[in-house]
Amino acid sequence: MKRKLITLLAAVxxxxxxxxCGKTENAQTNASSPKQELVYATVKDINDMxxxxxxxxxxxxxxxxxxxxxxxxxGIKPLLAESWDISADGTVYTFHLRQGxxxxxxxxxxxxxxxxxxxxxxxxxxxxxxxxxxxxxTDTKVLDEYTFELKLSEPYYxxxxxxxxTRPYVFLSPKDFVNGETKDGVQGYNGTGPYRLTEHQTDxxxxxxxxxxxxxxxxxxxxxxxxxxxxxETTFLALQKGEVNFVFTDDRGTDSIxxxxxxxxxxxxxxxxxxxxxxxxxxxxxxxxxxDSPAHDRAVREAVWHAIDRESIASQIFNGKExxxxxxxxxxxxxxxxxxxxxxxDLQEAARLLDGAGWAASSGGTRTKDGKxxxxxxxxxxxxxxxxxxxxxxxxxxxxxxxxxxxxxxxSSSIANRRAAGNYDLLFNQTxxxxxxxxxxxxxxxxxxxxxxxxxxxAQAEELFGKISSVMVATEEDQRKSLYRDILTIVHDEAIxxxxxxxxxxxxxxxxxxxxxxxxxxxxxxxxxxxxx
Amino acid sequence: MGRFILKRTLLAVPxxxxxxxxxxxxxxxxxxxxxxxxxxxxxxxxxTEALLAETKAALGMDRPFLIRYFTWLASCFRLDFGESYITxxxxxxxxxxxxxxxxxxxxVSVIAILAFSVGLGILCALREGRLLxxxxxxxxxxxxxxPSAWLAALMIWFFSVKLDLLPTSGLDSYASYILPVIVLTVxxxxxxxxxxxxxxxxxxxxxxxxxxxxxxxxxxxxxxRMLKNSMQVATSVFCMAVPIILGSTVVVExxxxxxxxxxxxVNSILGRDFPVIQAYVLVLAVSxxxxxxxxxxxxxxxxxxxxxxx
Numbered sequence: 001m002k003r004k005l006i007t008l009l010a011a012v013x014x015x016x017x018x019x020x021c022g023k024t025e026n027a028q029t030n031a032s033s034p035k036q037e038l039v040y041a042t043v044k045d046i047n048d049m050x051x052x053x054x055x056x057x058x059x060x061x062x063x064x065x066x067x068x069x070x071x072x073x074x075g076i077k078p079l080l081a082e083s084w085d086i087s088a089d090g091t092v093y094t095f096h097l098r099q100g101x102x103x104x105x106x107x108x109x110x111x112x113x114x115x116x117x118x119x120x121x122x123x124x125x126x127x128x129x130x131x132x133x134x135x136x137x138t139d140t141k142v143l144d145e146y147t148f149e150l151k152l153s154e155p156y157y158x159x160x161x162x163x164x165x166t167r168p169y170v171f172l173s174p175k176d177f178v179n180g181e182t183k184d185g186v187q188g189y190n191g192t193g194p195y196r197l198t199e200h201q202t203d204x205x206x207x208x209x210x211x212x213x214x215x216x217x218x219x220x221x222x223x224x225x226x227x228x229x230x231x232x233e234t235t236f237l238a239l240q241k242g243e244v245n246f247v248f249t250d251d252r253g254t255d256s257i258x259x260x261x262x263x264x265x266x267x268x269x270x271x272x273x274x275x276x277x278x279x280x281x282x283x284x285x286x287x288x289x290x291x292d293s294p295a296h297d298r299a300v301r302e303a304v305w306h307a308i309d310r311e312s313i314a315s316q317i318f319n320g321k322e323x324x325x326x327x328x329x330x331x332x333x334x335x336x337x338x339x340x341x342x343x344x345x346d347l348q349e350a351a352r353l354l355d356g357a358g359w360a361a362s363s364g365g366t367r368t369k370d371g372k373x374x375x376x377x378x379x380x381x382x383x384x385x386x387x388x389x390x391x392x393x394x395x396x397x398x399x400x401x402x403x404x405x406x407x408x409x410x411x412s413s414s415i416a417n418r419r420a421a422g423n424y425d426l427l428f429n430q431t432x433x434x435x436x437x438x439x440x441x442x443x444x445x446x447x448x449x450x451x452x453x454x455x456x457x458x459a460q461a462e463e464l465f466g467k468i469s470s471v472m473v474a475t476e477e478d479q480r481k482s483l484y485r486d487i488l489t490i491v492h493d494e495a496i497x498x499x500x501x502x503x504x505x506x507x508x509x510x511x512x513x514x515x516x517x518x519x520x521x522x523x524x525x526x527x528x529x530x531x532x533x
Numbered sequence: 534m535g536r537f538i539l540k541r542t543l544l545a546v547p548x549x550x551x552x553x554x555x556x557x558x559x560x561x562x563x564x565x566x567x568x569x570x571x572x573x574x575x576x577x578x579x580x581t582e583a584l585l586a587e588t589k590a591a592l593g594m595d596r597p598f599l600i601r602y603f604t605w606l607a608s609c610f611r612l613d614f615g616e617s618y619i620t621x622x623x624x625x626x627x628x629x630x631x632x633x634x635x636x637x638x639x640x641v642s643v644i645a646i647l648a649f650s651v652g653l654g655i656l657c658a659l660r661e662g663r664l665l666x667x668x669x670x671x672x673x674x675x676x677x678x679x680p681s682a683w684l685a686a687l688m689i690w691f692f693s694v695k696l697d698l699l700p701t702s703g704l705d706s707y708a709s710y711i712l713p714v715i716v717l718t719v720x721x722x723x724x725x726x727x728x729x730x731x732x733x734x735x736x737x738x739x740x741x742x743x744x745x746x747x748x749x750x751x752x753x754x755x756x757x758r759m760l761k762n763s764m765q766v767a768t769s770v771f772c773m774a775v776p777i778i779l780g781s782t783v784v785v786e787x788x789x790x791x792x793x794x795x796x797x798x799v800n801s802i803l804g805r806d807f808p809v810i811q812a813y814v815l816v817l818a819v820s821x822x823x824x825x826x827x828x829x830x831x832x833x834x835x836x837x838x839x840x841x842x843x
Contacts, residue, residue, distance in 0.1 A: 044800065048620045054576035055619050126587055130579035185621060202627065203792040203800070204703060229702060229790045233686045238701045241694045383803075413573045413805065420580075449579055 062524030065191035090155025103173035278502035288457030299357030335484035376425035382409035422453030635793030654729025677723030732763035772828030
């Protein structure tokens with residue numbers, strides 16, 4: 001019997017070794033030709049790549065599709081449009097398109113294709129209501145083969161910014177349209193971008209190959225594979241083995257592997273970590289319009305602001321990966337570098353503000369005012385471990401100044417629901433991100449489905465909303481600067497958006513990879529500029 | 534026997550109808566408006582009233598609950614489970630390949646689990662109380678009490694990273710099966726082999742065994758007879774092992790990035806993709822009912838007394 005057991009064990013081991021040998025060969029083949037290839041780990045499948053809808057992976061769409069213009073730190077730059085003219089009244093945009101560009105299927109990129117794409121987006125305008133440009137486009141016209149005209153109902157200064165975004169105003173070969181439309185699905189994913197989608201196995205991987213006909217020169221990295229992997233241990237082990245060699249922060253601002261794992265990869269000498277500048281601001285939103293809530297009182301909002309130890313949150317909860325934020329937008333956001341006064345972590349100042357506003361302290365308990373207790377509910381995303389930890393830290397700190405916070409974890413959709421219905425005192429949120437700020441976040445201050453309840457309870461609400469509508473149609477740069485200064489000062493003084501930290505985009509890449517940079521958005525990376533030394 | 538099969542199969546029908554009703558009702562347990570769930574699942578950045586109304590009408594969500602249920606049930610018979618909220622692709626197109634991948638993993642694992650359970654069960658029963666029996670039970674106790682996530686990570690680290698023998702994850706070749714199957718086998722064989730062992734032991738002390746031995750019957754023949762009798766007890770447990778493993782591969786699939794039902798469901802739950810979740814629950818429930826019926830039928834075939842009791 002003993003002999004039989006040994007034989008059985010030997011057979012199993014042999015089987016494992018045999019199967020292993022086959023795989024090793026594969027792994028070696030992959031390892032011997034990686035110099036023009038990246039394999040990145042992604043938690044989610046690339047999904048439906050239709051660029052005029054929203055389920056698709058933005059990093060993947062960013063490789064395949066392009067917009068008319070590009071948003072850069074120096075401002076709007078040409079992309080598929082070489083130049084443009086804007087009429088004196090700011091309502092007619094004439095784009096002079098780049099010539100000789102073709103879609104991946106060989107179809108020519110011209111004014112007709114631009115018109116068909118923008119019309120297809122507009123036919124589904126109700127889905128694109130978040131992008132204000134969709135409500136302002138009144139007409140699209142082909143002037144000649146390479147000249148396209150866009151008419152707006154009124155001047156709208158963020159028009160060029162919104163035309164530069166990853167979606168929806170990007171271009172798909174009209175041959176992929178279904179009955180001239182894209183809103184109910186498309187039959188192919190041919191863009192004009194530096195990479196073509198060549199293979200997709202749902203929930204396994206997607207392969208993007210360099211577009212050798214790319215108008216801006218074929219990219220040096222010839223193949224990029226998006227491999228679906230869970231976050232954490234498996235991704236880290238796959239990086240160690242070399243099965244994947246690139247990871248970056250996902251669309252929720254979460255890294256695929258933790259700081260300790262990143263450090264170990266750097267120590268191995270095979271990897272480097274590159275971080276972008278600040279991309280967004282994580283914050284607590286106070287509901288100023290809920291009159292029966294202490295959050296309606298500016299002094300309470302200011303006290304919460306003073307009671308947050310941002311340094312500790314940044315260094316301990318985020319392990320130094322994020323930086324403390326003092327204002328709603330970081331200084332690198334357009335129009336936001338206006339020197340607003342920081343409110344330091346100062347519990348004495350918080351207590352003084354509450355005393356001054358009539359919130360009477362009781363011995364060791366919760367403060368009260370007119371019989372009402374200084375007690376509020378703080379909603380956090382139950383899926384976010386860091387939000388829960390921050391909430392607990394803040395709850396503990398404010399207890400010391402006689403404020404009670406009840407923490408409620410819910411899923412992100414319920415929190416979005418509460419924000420839209422105004423059914424909250426305080427909740428965690430974050431700004432839209434560099435490319436979208438300040439215009440999209442500021443525009444959301446007036447939107448019922450976004451921050452209207454947060455902003456509408458302050459004394460200067462009417463003035464604030466008036467300035468927001470003015471800034472969106474302002475055609476002069478100085479006028480815009482002045483209006484943004486006023487808008488940001490009002491919400492800062494009223495302490496509606498209580499900043500915590502600035503988040504950034506993190507990339508873990510092979511140490512020999514050069515040209516790693518970032519775009520003005522946390523959702524895409526310029527893979528076409530990367531190359532191995 | 535024919536009458537028994539018919540009766541037993543018909544009994545499964547009302548059970549399946551109740552399950553389908555509960556499954557469909559899942560969608561309505563969510564406190565959120567289903568149309569909003571759809572839009573959030575699609576990643577639409579801002580949900581407005583106009584968009585909600587349009588989505589509701591497009592998905593027929595404005596019709597009464599029961600009408601929608603019967604429409605859904607009728608389409609389920611044609612294996613049409615609707616379309617994914619997120620991608621708009623037919624659920625079957627997502628569920629089909631994932632189901633096949635999980636089924637392959639399950640079948641290979643069940644074969645390995647059966648082989649190890651029966652083999653080790655017999656071995657331990659025949660060596661009852663000796664060092665071999667005690668060692669195998671000790672090791673199996675240690676292995677089954679290890680969390681499968683931890684065991685899987687350990688296996689990947691050792692076999693994939695250190696020895697560079699196997700892939701860490703995914704489903705690229707036959708080699709991809711080895712680690713997930715080992716983890717599943719370790720988790721379940723440890724439990725099932727005890728069952729075989731105790732069933733064998735109870736047979737060992739039966740009068741017929743003693744009589745057979747006294748008559749000088751070959752030991753191999755006695756063991757085979759004991760095994761056949763033990764299997765009767767274990768049949769229902771082994772039959773249920775298939776749906777149990779089919780439904781509990783979530784952890785293993787997540788860790789090994791196995792493109793199966795487990796990974797699909799986790800992603801669907803996170804994205805609130807209700808049509809996929811409904812179809813998954815339904816498929817799994819149906820497989821439980823089917824295998825339960827199957828185990829009853831096998832047992833009835835083995836033991837005619839059971840047919841009369843019914």
